[in-house]
Amino acid sequence: MEDMDDDFLKEIINELINEANEGLDQLEQDLLALEEDHEDKDVINRIFRTIHTIKGSSGAVGFNKIQNLAHKGETLLDLVRSDVVIVTPELISAQLELMDALRENFADLEANGVENDVDYSELEDKLHAMANPDATPSEDKESAESSSDPEETPESPESIEENEPIDQDSTEEVEVEDKTEETPNVAKKDTPPAKKKAESAPSKTIKESFIKVDVKQLDSLMNMVGELVLARNQIIQQSSSLSDDSLLVGAAQRLNIITSDLQQNMMKTRMQPVESAWTKFPRVVRDLCRDLNKNINLVMEGKETELDRSLIEAIKDPLMHIIRNSCDHGAETKEERAQTSKPDAVSLILRAYHESGLVVIEIIDDGRGVNIEKVKAKAVRNGVITQAQSDAMGEREAANLIFNPGLSTAEQVSNVSGRGVGMDVVKSNIEKIGGSVDLQSEWGKGTNLKIKIPLTLAIIPALIVTSAGERFAIPQMSLLELVRLDGDDVEKSLETVCGTPVYRLRGNLLPLVYLNEQLKLQHSDRDEDGNLKPVNIVVLQAEGVSFGLVVDEINDSEEIVVKPLSKHLKDIACFAGATIMGDGKVALILDTLGIAHTSQVLVNAASEEMLQANQQSTTENGHTETLLLFRLGESSRMAIQLSKVSRIEEFPRDQIQIIRHQSVIQYRDQILTLVDLANYVHGLENVYYNEQETVQVIVYSVGEQSIGIIVSEILDIVEHPLDVGTQADTQGIIGSYTINDYITEVINAEEIMTMVDPQTKRRLA
Amino acid sequence: MTKIPLAPDIIQGLINLRGEIVTAIDLRRTINTKARNSSLNESPMNVVIMTDEAPVSLLVDEIGDVVELDETNLEDPPQTLHPSARRLVDQVYKMDDRLMLILNVSSAMDIDGALKIAS
Numbered sequence: 001m002e003d004m005d006d007d008f009l010k011e012i013i014n015e016l017i018n019e020a021n022e023g024l025d026q027l028e029q030d031l032l033a034l035e036e037d038h039e040d041k042d043v044i045n046r047i048f049r050t051i052h053t054i055k056g057s058s059g060a061v062g063f064n065k066i067q068n069l070a071h072k073g074e075t076l077l078d079l080v081r082s083d084v085v086i087v088t089p090e091l092i093s094a095q096l097e098l099m100d101a102l103r104e105n106f107a108d109l110e111a112n113g114v115e116n117d118v119d120y121s122e123l124e125d126k127l128h129a130m131a132n133p134d135a136t137p138s139e140d141k142e143s144a145e146s147s148s149d150p151e152e153t154p155e156s157p158e159s160i161e162e163n164e165p166i167d168q169d170s171t172e173e174v175e176v177e178d179k180t181e182e183t184p185n186v187a188k189k190d191t192p193p194a195k196k197k198a199e200s201a202p203s204k205t206i207k208e209s210f211i212k213v214d215v216k217q218l219d220s221l222m223n224m225v226g227e228l229v230l231a232r233n234q235i236i237q238q239s240s241s242l243s244d245d246s247l248l249v250g251a252a253q254r255l256n257i258i259t260s261d262l263q264q265n266m267m268k269t270r271m272q273p274v275e276s277a278w279t280k281f282p283r284v285v286r287d288l289c290r291d292l293n294k295n296i297n298l299v300m301e302g303k304e305t306e307l308d309r310s311l312i313e314a315i316k317d318p319l320m321h322i323i324r325n326s327c328d329h330g331a332e333t334k335e336e337r338a339q340t341s342k343p344d345a346v347s348l349i350l351r352a353y354h355e356s357g358l359v360v361i362e363i364i365d366d367g368r369g370v371n372i373e374k375v376k377a378k379a380v381r382n383g384v385i386t387q388a389q390s391d392a393m394g395e396r397e398a399a400n401l402i403f404n405p406g407l408s409t410a411e412q413v414s415n416v417s418g419r420g421v422g423m424d425v426v427k428s429n430i431e432k433i434g435g436s437v438d439l440q441s442e443w444g445k446g447t448n449l450k451i452k453i454p455l456t457l458a459i460i461p462a463l464i465v466t467s468a469g470e471r472f473a474i475p476q477m478s479l480l481e482l483v484r485l486d487g488d489d490v491e492k493s494l495e496t497v498c499g500t501p502v503y504r505l506r507g508n509l510l511p512l513v514y515l516n517e518q519l520k521l522q523h524s525d526r527d528e529d530g531n532l533k534p535v536n537i538v539v540l541q542a543e544g545v546s547f548g549l550v551v552d553e554i555n556d557s558e559e560i561v562v563k564p565l566s567k568h569l570k571d572i573a574c575f576a577g578a579t580i581m582g583d584g585k586v587a588l589i590l591d592t593l594g595i596a597h598t599s600q601v602l603v604n605a606a607s608e609e610m611l612q613a614n615q616q617s618t619t620e621n622g623h624t625e626t627l628l629l630f631r632l633g634e635s636s637r638m639a640i641q642l643s644k645v646s647r648i649e650e651f652p653r654d655q656i657q658i659i660r661h662q663s664v665i666q667y668r669d670q671i672l673t674l675v676d677l678a679n680y681v682h683g684l685e686n687v688y689y690n691e692q693e694t695v696q697v698i699v700y701s702v703g704e705q706s707i708g709i710i711v712s713e714i715l716d717i718v719e720h721p722l723d724v725g726t727q728a729d730t731q732g733i734i735g736s737y738t739i740n741d742y743i744t745e746v747i748n749a750e751e752i753m754t755m756v757d758p759q760t761k762r763r764l765a
Numbered sequence: 766m767t768k769i770p771l772a773p774d775i776i777q778g779l780i781n782l783r784g785e786i787v788t789a790i791d792l793r794r795t796i797n798t799k800a801r802n803s804s805l806n807e808s809p810m811n812v813v814i815m816t817d818e819a820p821v822s823l824l825v826d827e828i829g830d831v832v833e834l835d836e837t838n839l840e841d842p843p844q845t846l847h848p849s850a851r852r853l854v855d856q857v858y859k860m861d862d863r864l865m866l867i868l869n870v871s872s873a874m875d876i877d878g879a880l881k882i883a884s
Contacts, residue, residue: 227784470768519770566788566819568876572771578779578786586767586779586786 226561275303305352330367370441466553468521478592542596629715633685
């Protein structure tokens with residue numbers, strides 16, 4: 001092996017790792033299938049073959065540890081194959097464990113080029129023990145097991161004999177066996193060798209009609225097709241303007257058709273069945289079932305539904321999250337389930353299909369469903385919606401509240417299995433790839449989660465707009481409608497709410513965002529003659545909130561090839577990528593979600609709605625602030641400006657520690673100082689939380705620095721002007737105001753922060 | 766060249782190089798000399814460098830010559846060099862009449878590092 005060329009060896013090892021990983025994926029599925037049906041000979045044989053191949057090829061390149069590990073599993077499987085050992089859940093578990101060990105080894109092999117030095121002797125012993133039940137008692141056991149299946153009895157002794165050389169670990173023998181069994185064949189014991197060859201023939205032809213292609217190669221082909229599409233666009237533009245040359249027009253048309261076909265076929269080659277994103281799920285569900293004492297029956301439908309490979313990667317994690325959630329929250333435990341009229345096993349259906357150019361993935365369970373009332377109550381408590389909004393909210397809308405970031409807390413995100421959790425992350429990840437999520441649930445009946453994603457991301461339809469002389473592309477999928485205001489309409493229809501421009505779109509207030517301002521480009525709303533320029537509003541939607549993006553000009557709709565921005569530019573949230581236009585120039589692609597965030601449309605969405613509700617009072621009182629009302633101690637009503645609140649958290653009391661007379665808690669890998677306001681502001685009530693299970697905390701952050709203000713109860717969110725009222729001269733208090741008929745003191749978060757940590761002042765300065 | 770709003774000054778824009786989108790970095794900015802005077806018809810040259818991820822273009826005033834270097838005339842820059850210059854200068858080449866600096870390409874493209882020095 002030493003004289004083997006280094007690159008060549010590396011190539012072989014990479015090939016081996018690829019093959020092994022594929023094999024292990026298959027193996028996992030097969031083992032789970034075997035657990036379902038212990039008698040399925042095809043599956044047993046396939047499992048045996050796969051692990052045998054892994055063993056053989058690792059041995060051939062000199063990875064003895066992997067070879068030995070695989071060998072232990074193979075020995076056991078061979079006994080299963082010949083019905084000497086019966087399939088038990090423990091056996092499956094041990095085999096799965098072995099697979100994990102192998103996977104780990106191959107991962108290390110890939111990373112470091114050598115086998116790892118983890119000690120697997122425990123696992124090896126386990127497998128060995130299962131393969132060699134103690135000499136004398138096992139004989140009885142084996143015959144007892146075999147006799148339960150009388151047909152197979154005569155085979156047992158034969159197969160034991162056959163396995164003897166393997167048990168002795170005689171490598172030569174194994175090598176010989178390698179050769180005879182190399183053919184990917186359903187090697188049944190009673191099949192004569194001649195027949196083996198015949199059977200292997202058809203599978204070979206299938207293999208020959210497929211080739212493996214490097215993904216990079218596909219990507220670069222895709223890029224080139226993208227270029228071709230652009231070149232075609234240019235030629236078509238030119239040929240139509242020189243339309244008297246019929247030859248050119250004809251050729252351009254043919255080019256057009258061929259390019260479109262090529263593009264479509266190219267897309268197809270990048271398509272992968274959605275199954276490849278699902279392979280891990282049966283195992284996850286199985287393991288969760290064992291851990292959580294649940295009985296869940298996972299059914300996967302439409303595995304063959306195809307979508308672009310980049311999307312497969314993108315949906316893997318969100319789907320995993322949803323599946324885990326379903327198992328953890330949706331599914332009842334065995335005991336709970338027994339009390340319902342539903343079947344014993346919770347049915348969890350994962351279904352994929354194509355629908356009007358989109359891929360739809362549904363995750364349906366018949367578990368306990370989402371408790372809408374509870375979700376609503378939590379949303380109100382966390383200030384995501386008001387009580388009035390909650391009352392008016394339909395079931396479906398309310399169920400979708402679980403995707404709101406305000407409803408999942410940090411404490412929950414850290415939990416591995418997830419508890420209600422991070423669903424906002426799931427949603428934003430799906431939306432990032434242009435998809436949407438919808439949840440329907442009935443309490444006690446189950447949950448239906450529907451994800452819709454586009455087929456591909458590489459080429460998308462986009463609207464081209466111009467601002468300050470630069471062209472920008474807006475992905476069509478976030479586009480709702482276009483509005484153009486001309487002449488007198490400009491002055492009449494554009495209104496402001498506290499300086500924020502809005503437009504009345506069919507009676508609803510649409511917040512306006514000026515692209516020029518967002519991108520800090522030159523901007524003037526009048527032309528050279530001093531007349532008001534017409535206003536073009538692109539109505540966009542991001543995370544369910546719509547807003548109007550004002551641009552200088554709306555040009556055209558085009559298919560664009562999305563190209564990523566270099567790492568230097570990744571930080572600019574407003575851009576999703578770049579594309580090359582028909583004239584060869586580069587145009588930036590706007591990120592609707594990013595613009596919604598940087599322009600505060602999304603952050604303020606909740607308060608915006610409040611703003612609309614309270615608009616009457618707003619216009620009367622001039623400048624208002626959105627305040628979060630809370631109760632301190634028995635009866636004190638206090639408030640803090642909502643703009644100062646980073647998060648509202650609920651911590652279990654027993655997680656709070658006292659360090660140097662200061663309450664602190666572990667929060668997002670940091671230590672968060674918990675502040676009892678009474679210790680800093682003279683005359684306030686202490687919060688006694690010793691009786692409570694949980695403590696409500698308002699988190700206020702400046703840069704890296706955060707403090708948590710302990711409150712007794714979060715009450716409401718209101719709009720109130722801060723200039724009418726008694727300004728206080730107590731440090732830490734802005735003033736006291738009459739809000740909802742109660743005297744309410746508004747705290748000054750910055751001052752409190754500097755009192756808690758005097759260093760912040762310096763930092764702030 | 767397409768300008769990128771909100772991007773740091775060092776990044777001049779994006780160019781289309783045979784179908785690939787290349788980020789152009791102004792070398793004048795990275796080495797902290799005064800900005801190019803665009804009115805004086807000083808149009809910059811693109812020196813495109815392949816990196817592991819994507820090609821990057823360094824904008825320079827002028828392309829001089831292609832020369833072969835004699836390794837014996839290469840020397841490390843003196844320790845007294847200002848830190849901001851140190852990160853950009855790999856080595857010094859002693860020519861007959863003057864010194865030539867060998868640019869450390871990877872730190873020339875390191876925007877974050879450049880911004881840190883600038884501030």
